[in-house]
Amino acid sequence: SGALVQFRINGHLITPDFTISEADKEIVVNRIKSLAEMDTAQSHVAADGNFSLNDIEFRVNTYPCGETYGEKVDIRLQDSKNNLKRLEDIGFSEADLNTMKDIVMLPYGIVLMTGPTGQGKSTTLYACLRERGCEDNVIVSAEDPVEQRIDGATQSPIKVNTENEKLSWTFEKAIRAMMRQDPDVILIGEIRDKPTAKAAIQASQTGHLVFTTLHTRSAIGSVQRMIDIGVDRNSFLAEMDAIISQRLVAINCPYCLQRVESKYNRLLRDKDLARLEEGRYSYKSNGCDKCSHTGMAEKRLPIVEIIKFSNELRDFFSEKRGLNETEAFLRKRGYRSLWDKGMDLVVEKKLSLDELCSVLTPDEEIGMASDTEGAGED
Ligand SMILES: [Zn+2]
Numbered sequence: 001s002g003a004l005v006q007f008r009i010n011g012h013l014i015t016p017d018f019t020i021s022e023a024d025k026e027i028v029v030n031r032i033k034s035l036a037e038m039d040t041a042q043s044h045v046a047a048d049g050n051f052s053l054n055d056i057e058f059r060v061n062t063y064p065c066g067e068t069y070g071e072k073v074d075i076r077l078q079d080s081k082n083n084l085k086r087l088e089d090i091g092f093s094e095a096d097l098n099t100m101k102d103i104v105m106l107p108y109g110i111v112l113m114t115g116p117t118g119q120g121k122s123t124t125l126y127a128c129l130r131e132r133g134c135e136d137n138v139i140v141s142a143e144d145p146v147e148q149r150i151d152g153a154t155q156s157p158i159k160v161n162t163e164n165e166k167l168s169w170t171f172e173k174a175i176r177a178m179m180r181q182d183p184d185v186i187l188i189g190e191i192r193d194k195p196t197a198k199a200a201i202q203a204s205q206t207g208h209l210v211f212t213t214l215h216t217r218s219a220i221g222s223v224q225r226m227i228d229i230g231v232d233r234n235s236f237l238a239e240m241d242a243i244i245s246q247r248l249v250a251i252n253c254p255y256c257l258q259r260v261e262s263k264y265n266r267l268l269r270d271k272d273l274a275r276l277e278e279g280r281y282s283y284k285s286n287g288c289d290k291c292s293h294t295g296m297a298e299k300r301l302p303i304v305e306i307i308k309f310s311n312e313l314r315d316f317f318s319e320k321r322g323l324n325e326t327e328a329f330l331r332k333r334g335y336r337s338l339w340d341k342g343m344d345l346v347v348e349k350k351l352s353l354d355e356l357c358s359v360l361t362p363d364e365e366i367g368m369a370s371d372t373e374g375a376g377e378d
Contacts, residue, residue, distance in 0.1 A: 010250040036060040087127045091301040109241030113213045120248045141187035142174030175199035188212040194230040204239040219245035237314045243307045247359045248300040253291035262353040284352035305338045
């Protein structure tokens with residue numbers, strides 16, 4: 001009995017050796033709920049709330065578990081100061097950083113950021129906007145929600161009213177309205193539907209640089225995803241500047257590195273194994289005082305895949321392409337997948353194979369097949 005407390009640090013779940021007693025359980029839950037201005041009398045429905053302390057925002061949500069068990073409380077901490085990073089501070093390799101800086105300075109077009117949630121997409125997008133700068137650019141956003149405030153930018157939270165469509169503030173409406181505000185750069189929180197996708201393309205066609213996100217696992221999969229949403233293939237391709245896909249990985253603590261033969265070796269392809277020491281050894285930290293016995297360095301690092309669009313690539317995608325064909329085409333032009341770049345970090349002893357395999361698979365490229373399989377054209 002009592003309540004279990006768990007922390008998720010850098011994506012890893014850690015269970016400390018203390019619990020909250022049965023007697024204190026309800027007091028603690030109610031205290032958190034009242035701080036977050038939630039109704040403490042209601043414990044049979046899920047609810048959300050938030051509060052902040054010392055510039056740290058606590059996003060609270062509850063999940064009802066029945067009278068005997070009470071509620072599960074989840075608190076997400078967001079450090080509003082530390083999260084606003086510069087591109088230099090995120091941890092990109094020098095080559096990737098330079099590519100990102102080139103993309104940020106483009107005059108118009110669409111930059112798509114893809115990847116699962118919790119992989120630092122927003123942090124990277126905000127860093128891109130800061131890099132572009134608000135001094136000589138009008139930057140306007142529509143977001144759901146606005147996660148960080150950027151000095152000098154105009155940011156608008158989306159609010160959908162299900163009862164009255166007229167009172168709904170949707171991505172599509174926001175994009176149409178912001179066009180009258182004469183922006184240089186716009187940020188659209190997410191493309192979820194055809195009207196938003198079409199409005200984004202039109203914004204780019206009229207000379208704006210558009211940053212936005214799309215829920216796909218892989219960069220290449222997002223071309224087909226946009227077509228599936230229902231936009232015209234050629235108008236979309238004409239506006240595409242770049243697709244960026246990102247994962248965050250926990251980095252080995254440098255003080256307690258151990259040479260290991262990972263059980264994940266069996267997942268590797270021969271060309272990956274050939275990169276390991278003696279064809280089988282990689283490195284993993286097993287915890288020390290310096291890393292509070294987590295085996296992780298304080299900061300996570302991004303693995304990033306960037307596809308910059310050239311006219312040659314636009315021509316290539318002008319008809320539906322198979323994945324193997326696409327990969328072969330890109331590889332010939334120097335493309336390296338997320339997995340390849342993750343393996344670089346493994347070889348540099350910064351990343352354990354276990355951590356890499358927890359976010360990616362060697363045939364992630366093949367995995368793209370499921371993103372697009374059976375997808376109809378238009
Ligand atoms: Zn350590």
